[in-house]
Amino acid sequence: MKIIAVGMNYALHNKELGHTLVNKEPVIFMKPDSAILKDGKPFFIPDFSDEVHYETEVVVRICRLGKNIAPRFANRYYDAVTVGIDFTARDLQRKFREAGNPWELCKGFDNSAAIGTFVPLEQAGGDLQQLDFRLEIDGKEVQHGNTSDMLFKVDEIIAYVSRFMTLKIGDLLFTGTPAGVGPVQIGQHLQGYLGEDKLLDFYIRGVNSLRYVYQTLLAALLLYCSSSSGFSAGIHYAELAGIVFCTDVSRSDARTSVRERFPFFYLSGRN
Numbered sequence: 001m002k003i004i005a006v007g008m009n010y011a012l013h014n015k016e017l018g019h020t021l022v023n024k025e026p027v028i029f030m031k032p033d034s035a036i037l038k039d040g041k042p043f044f045i046p047d048f049s050d051e052v053h054y055e056t057e058v059v060v061r062i063c064r065l066g067k068n069i070a071p072r073f074a075n076r077y078y079d080a081v082t083v084g085i086d087f088t089a090r091d092l093q094r095k096f097r098e099a100g101n102p103w104e105l106c107k108g109f110d111n112s113a114a115i116g117t118f119v120p121l122e123q124a125g126g127d128l129q130q131l132d133f134r135l136e137i138d139g140k141e142v143q144h145g146n147t148s149d150m151l152f153k154v155d156e157i158i159a160y161v162s163r164f165m166t167l168k169i170g171d172l173l174f175t176g177t178p179a180g181v182g183p184v185q186i187g188q189h190l191q192g193y194l195g196e197d198k199l200l201d202f203y204i205r206g207v208n209s210l211r212y213v214y215q216t217l218l219a220a221l222l223l224y225c226s227s228s229s230g231f232s233a234g235i236h237y238a239e240l241a242g243i244v245f246c247t248d249v250s251r252s253d254a255r256t257s258v259r260e261r262f263p264f265f266y267l268s269g270r271n
Contacts, residue, residue, distance in 0.1 A: 001170045003031035003113050004161055005057075005086060009151050009176025016179050026152045026160050029104060031086075031174075035113040042205040043111055045186065049089035054184050055177035056135040056143045056192060059084035060128070060154055061118055062171040069162040074155035075128075077167060080118040083133050083192035083200045086174050087112040090183075113174065116192050116200030124194055128154050136191045137184075145178030152176075 007027035008014050037043055045052055063079035092106035124131060134144040147154070154175055158167065184190070184204045192200030 001033050001168070001172070002165075003033065003035060003172045003174065005029050005031060005107070005113075005174035006152065006157055006176045010145065010149055010178040011151060012149075012179035013177055013181065016181070023151070026157050028161060029107060031108045031113050034110050035108055037111040037114040037202075038116075040202050041111075042203045043087065043114060043184070043190075044205045045184065046089070046109055048109075049091055049106075051089070051091040052184055053088045053090045053181050054135065054137075054143070054190065055086040055088055055181050056133065056145070057084050057086055057174045057177050058082075058128075058131055058133055058147055058194070059115055059118075060173040060175060062158075062167050062173065063169060064167075065169060066158075066162055066167045069159050069167070071155050071159040074158040077158055078121070078128075078154070078173070080120055081124050081128065081131070081194065082116040082118045083135075083194050084116065084172075084174055085114040085135070085190070085192065085200070086177060087114065087184075088181075113172075114190075114200065114202065115172065116194075119194070119197065119199065124197070132195050134193050135180075136193070137188050139189075142182060143178065143180035145180075147175070149178065150176060 005028070007029060008019055008023060009026065014020075059082050060078045061080045061082075062077055064077045066077050069077060086107065087109075089106040089109065093103050096103040096106060121128060129147050129150070131147045132144075133147070135142055152160075154173070157173065157175065161167065161173075186204055186206035188204040190200070190202055190204065191198055
C-alpha cells in the first residue's frame with residue numbers, strides 16, 4: 001500500500017502559503033505506509049519540529065489495479081472516501097525549500113497521514129467533485145472546503161499518476177487541502193466531517209522527548225518484570241508511569257505506546 005498526495009491543489013491555500021506560480025501539472029509527493037494514523041489513535045507531535053500544521057483533505061481509496069488509466073475510466077478505480085489530515089512540519093518544509101532540497105521528511109514522518117472511517121462514495125453523495133468537508137478543533141470549525149474547488153480533479157490526478165506508477169488495491173490518494181491550515185497544539189481534539197458525517201476523531205498529544213522516553217522505558221520494564229498473574233498490576237503501574245513522566249499521555253495511550261514500541265516484551269502470558 002502506498003500513499004499518494006497532491007500538493008497545491010486549491011488556489012486559496014496556495015495564496016495563503018505564498019505560492020504564486022500556476023502549476024500546469026499536479027504536484028505529487030509520497031508518504032510511506034508508516035505515516036498512516038487511524039482508528040482514532042492520538043497524534044504525537046514529533047520532537048524535531050516546533051510547528052506542525054494540520055491540512056484537512058478528502059482521501060480516496062483505490063479499489064482496482066491500474067496503469068495508464070484514461071481520465072474517462074478513472075472513476076472505476078476508487079470506491080470509498082474519507083477525511084484525512086496531512087500533518088506537515090512547516091518549519092522543516094521552509095528550511096528544505098530555502099535550500100532547494102526535497103521536502104519528503106516534513107510530510108512523510110511517522111503518523112503524518114491521519115485517516116478517518118471510509119464510506120462508499122454513494123453514501124457521501126455520489127459526486128466526488130461536489131463534497132463538502134471540514135475540520136473542527138475543540139468544537140470550532142477551523143477549515144472548510146469543497147472538492148469542486150480543486151485545481152486538478154480526482155480523475156485527472158489518477159490518470160496523471162498512473163502514467164508513472166501502477167495503482168494498486170488499497171492505495172490512498174490525499175487530494176489536497178483548502179485554505180485555513182494552521183498549527184496543532186497539545187491537548188486539542190480534532191474532528192473531521194464529510195458533509196454532516198463525522199469520520200475522523202482523535203486528540204493531539206505531546207512528545208516531550210526526555211519525559212516520553214522515561215515513560216515508555218519504565219512502562220516497558222514494569223510490564224516485562226510482571227509475571228503472567230501480575231500482568232494487570234504491571235499495566236496499572238505502567239499507566240501511572242505515563243502520567244508521572246508525561247502528563248499529557250492518557251493511561252490508554254500509555255498502554256498503546258508500550259505495545260507498539262516494545263512488542264518483544266509481550267511474550268507468552270503477557271498479552
